[in-house]
Every structure is written in C-alpha cells, then in structure tokens.
Amino acid sequence: MATTGHTVKAFDEDLGQLRALVAEMGGRAEAALAGAIQALVRRDLEAAAAIIEDDKKIDALEVEIERQAIRLIALRAPMADDLRDVLAAMKISGVIERMGDYAKNIAKRVHMLNDVKGIEPISILPAMARSVSDMVHAVLDAYARRDAEGAVRVAESDRTVDDFYNSIFRTLLTHMMENPHTITASTHLLFIAKNLERIGDHATNVAEMVYYAATGKQMAERAKGEDPLAAEEE
Amino acid sequence: MATTGHTVKAFDEDLGQLRALVAEMGGRAEAALAGAIQALVRRDLEAAAAIIEDDKKIDALEVEIERQAIRLIALRAPMADDLRDVLAAMKISGVIERMGDYAKNIAKRVHMLNDVKGIEPISILPAMARSVSDMVHAVLDAYARRDAEGAVRVAESDRTVDDFYNSIFRTLLTHMMENPHTITASTHLLFIAKNLERIGDHATNVAEMVYYAATGKQMAERAKGEDPLAAEEE
Numbered sequence: 001m002a003t004t005g006h007t008v009k010a011f012d013e014d015l016g017q018l019r020a021l022v023a024e025m026g027g028r029a030e031a032a033l034a035g036a037i038q039a040l041v042r043r044d045l046e047a048a049a050a051i052i053e054d055d056k057k058i059d060a061l062e063v064e065i066e067r068q069a070i071r072l073i074a075l076r077a078p079m080a081d082d083l084r085d086v087l088a089a090m091k092i093s094g095v096i097e098r099m100g101d102y103a104k105n106i107a108k109r110v111h112m113l114n115d116v117k118g119i120e121p122i123s124i125l126p127a128m129a130r131s132v133s134d135m136v137h138a139v140l141d142a143y144a145r146r147d148a149e150g151a152v153r154v155a156e157s158d159r160t161v162d163d164f165y166n167s168i169f170r171t172l173l174t175h176m177m178e179n180p181h182t183i184t185a186s187t188h189l190l191f192i193a194k195n196l197e198r199i200g201d202h203a204t205n206v207a208e209m210v211y212y213a214a215t216g217k218q219m220a221e222r223a224k225g226e227d228p229l230a231a232e233e234e
Numbered sequence: 235m236a237t238t239g240h241t242v243k244a245f246d247e248d249l250g251q252l253r254a255l256v257a258e259m260g261g262r263a264e265a266a267l268a269g270a271i272q273a274l275v276r277r278d279l280e281a282a283a284a285i286i287e288d289d290k291k292i293d294a295l296e297v298e299i300e301r302q303a304i305r306l307i308a309l310r311a312p313m314a315d316d317l318r319d320v321l322a323a324m325k326i327s328g329v330i331e332r333m334g335d336y337a338k339n340i341a342k343r344v345h346m347l348n349d350v351k352g353i354e355p356i357s358i359l360p361a362m363a364r365s366v367s368d369m370v371h372a373v374l375d376a377y378a379r380r381d382a383e384g385a386v387r388v389a390e391s392d393r394t395v396d397d398f399y400n401s402i403f404r405t406l407l408t409h410m411m412e413n414p415h416t417i418t419a420s421t422h423l424l425f426i427a428k429n430l431e432r433i434g435d436h437a438t439n440v441a442e443m444v445y446y447a448a449t450g451k452q453m454a455e456r457a458k459g460e461d462p463l464a465a466e467e468e
Contacts (some may be wrong), residue, residue, distance in 0.1 A: 071318055077311050083304055087324075094328060130417060173417055180411045188419065191428070 161200035266337035395434035
C-alpha cells in the first residue's frame with residue numbers, strides 16, 4: 001500500500017496536517033506556560049483564569065490529533081516508517097497535553113498566593129520558567145525540522161532547569177525554616193518549581209522521540225542529564 | 235480487510251497478547267507502588283533500590299507493547315473499532331509507565347528520609363497508598379473485563395484519594411509550622427503524597443479510556459470528582 005505517487009502525496013498531505021496540529025498544540029502549551037508565570041508574578045487572577053480556561057483547547061487538540069491519526073491509519077494504511085511518524089505525532093501530542101496541565105496547575109495556584117513578596121525564589125522562578133519555555137520552543141522547532149542535533153541540545157539543556165530546581169528547592173526550604181509563617185506560600189512555590197521541572201522532563205521526552213524519529217536510534221543516556229531528585233537531598 | 239474468519243481470529247489472538255502485556259505491565263506498576271510504600275515505612279533501602287531497578291522492566295514493557303502494536307497495525311490493517319482497541323492498549327501502557335515512574339520516585343525518596351518517626355502523616359500515607367493501589371488494581375480489572383461500570387467506580391473512588399491528599403497536605407503544613415526542623419523530611423512526604431495523588435489521577439484517566447472503549451461514550455464529568463488543587467487552599 002501507499003506506493004503509488006498519488007497515495008504517497010495524499011499521505012504526506014495528511015501527515016503534514018497532523019504535524020501542523022501538533023505544532024499548534026505545542027505553541028499553545030508554550031504560551032500557557034509563559035502566561036501562567038506572568039500571571040503568578042503579577043498576581044493577575046484574570047489572566048490565570050483565562051489560562052485555566054484555554055487548557056480546554058489544548059485538550060481538544062489532542063482529541064483532534066488522535067481522531068485524525070486514526071483516520072489516517074485506517075484510510076492510508078501506512079507502512080512501518082510512516083506509521084511510526086503518525087504514532088509519534090499522537091505520542092508527542094499526549095506529552096504536550098501534560099505540559100499544558102502543568103501550566104494550568106501553575107495558573108491555579110495564583111489565587112492561593114497572596115503573600116509572596118518576601119519569598120526570594122519568586123524572583124528566580126521566572127528565570128527558571130524562561131529556561132523551560134526555551135526548551136519547549138526549541139523541541140517543537142526540532143520536531144518541525146526533524147532536527148536530531150537540535151533535539152540533543154534540548155535534552156542537554158534540561159540540566160540547567162534541574163539546577164534551577166535544586167537551587168529553588170534548597171532556598172525555599174531554608175526560607176521556610178527561618179520563616180515558618182510563609183510555609184503555605186512557600187509550599188505552593190515549591191510545587192510550581194516542581195511543575196516547571198516536570199515540563200522540562202517532558203520536553204526532554206519529546207526530544208528523545210524527535211531524535212528517534214530522525215535517526216532510528218535511541219538518544220545516548222549522557223545527553224539526558226541527571227535526575228534532580230538525587231540532588232534534592234540536604 | 236480483517237473480514238475473513240481466519241484474519242479475525244489472528245487479529246484477536248494478537249490483540250489478546252497485547253492486552254496480556256498491558257495487564258502484566260499494570261501488575262508490575264501496582265507491585266512497585268505497594269513495595270515503595272512498604273520500603274518507605276520500613277526504611278528499607280535495599281527494597282527501595284530493587285524497585286528503582288525494576289522500573290526498567292516496566293519501561294521495557296511499554297516499548298514492547300508499542301512494537302507489537304505497530305506490528306499488529308501494519309500486518310492486520312485493523313478497521314476503526316479494532317484500531318481503537320490497539321491504540322487504547324498503547325495509550326494505557328503509556329499511563330502505566332508514568333504510574334511506575336511515580337512509584338520509582340517514591341522509592342528514591344526513601345534514603346532521604348532519616349527522621350520521619352515524629353511526623354504524623356507517615357502513618358496516614360500507607361492508608362492513602364492502599365486506596366491508590368486498590369484503584370490501580372480495580373482499573374486493570376475493568377480493562378481486562380471491558381467493564382464500564384467498574385471503570386465508573388474507579389473514577390468515583392478518586393475522591394477518597396483526593397480527600398487523603400488534602401488531609402495530609404494540611405497536616406504536614408501544620409506540622410512544619412510547629413516543627414521547623416522537620417521541614418526537609420515533611421517536604422519529601424508532601425511530594426510522596428502528591429505522587430500518590432497523581433497515580434490516582436492516572437488510574438482515573440485509564441478508567442475513562444476503558445469506559446470509552448466499552449461504551450463509545452465519554453464518562454460523565456460527575457463521576458470524575460473534584461480537582462484536589464482547589465482544596466489545598468488554607
């Protein structure tokens with residue numbers, strides 16, 4: 001199947017549409033992340049509510065991608081490599097959906113944080129979020145260009161995000177010990193930092209999928225960096 | 235395609251194998267979760283290390299399920315409903331892989347917790363873990379029996395897990411305020427409770443997939459329960 005020029009062209013067009021939907025979904029998740037952190041820093045409850053609401057569109061895109069993928073497989077009966085491409089689009093959309101959820105979770109915490117001015121890491125979180133946002137942007141770019149080297153760079157940059165996380169974790173714990181009345185707010189910031197760290201992990205997962213799709217090989221372990229859990233230890 | 239008796243039988247056998255792999259994978263994740271909590275309570279570093287190591291087998295099963303699913307689609311060219319069944323197996327294995335990761339993360343925290351005896355929620359965590367474990371067991375059962383009603387019950391029981399989480403969250407925060415020297419240990423317990431809560435969410439996600447596969451309809455929102463984030467508020 002899928003061997004005549006006509007069918008190949010139809011498949012390529014369908015796949016192009018599928019990949020465009022993944023790109024749109026990724027762009028939305030990236031925007032949600034940037035918006036959630038901005039809402040947090042500015043304490044903008046309205047912006048936070050809009051991000052929570054907009055997550056439904058990200059979820060709807062995942063459903064639409066799955067629908068189109070199933071249609072494409074059933075209609076075009078793609079062979080091994082093409083089939084892998086379709087399933088990769090589905091898998092990547094599943095990861096992006098989770099990234100969107102993490103951004104939504106950050107937005108949900110905005111209204112719980114009334115008293116963050118005195119908590120030092122609130123000023124580090126935006127820088128961490130920028131690093132994570134850069135990873136998401138770069139991995140979507142690598143996906144669009146089927147760029148294995150770009151995917152490796154994304155995976156490597158996860159170290160920076162993990163360093164941010166470990167630094168914020170330590171700083172927040174110290175802050176909590178010295179200022180027990182900020183424990184509630186600090187705990188929310190801790191979860192936000194953890195959400196950012198998880199988005200970085202997910203971007204790395206996508207990078208691995210992009211690398212595999214482009215080269216047919218698994219990405220070397222070295223590029224993936226360390227697990228930040230180990231460094232959380234005091 | 236897949237209309238002759240012979241081909242239908244071959245497809246059913248392949249699908250049966252795929253579903254058996256999902257069941258095996260789920261059983262391993264369930265065991266990892268129970269083992270991680272036991273290792274935590276007993277402070278058993280060796281058991282924790284074994285769980286971390288065993289997670290590789292869960293990951294390998296996901297790869298194997300994907301490989302077999304691709305082979306099945308390419309070879310049998312299943313039509314709409316059958317294709318949905320194959321893709322559901324792949325998606326569910328993706329969720330189980332994440333459940334395994336959460337269990338692994340709990341195991342990784344065992345060696346960071348030297349001083350938990352005085353922290354009250356350590357005694358509540360095993361009960362919460364049992365509820366989560368029951369959910370995972372029940373949803374795998376519902377998957378095996380294509381049992382829509384069972385899936386609804388799993389989704390409903392997520393409320394109990396969320397109640398546990400909210401209770402532990404509040405208790406830990408109070409404990410931290412009163413005993414700032416336990417903040418590091420308490421924070422790890424907080425993340426463990428969050429991991430358990432997330433496993434419950436994932437079991438609910440699987441329940442939704444099982445329900446959809448069995449009925450062709452989306453599960454009603456009511457069955458899914460509340461998001462525990464809202465209740466974290468002090």
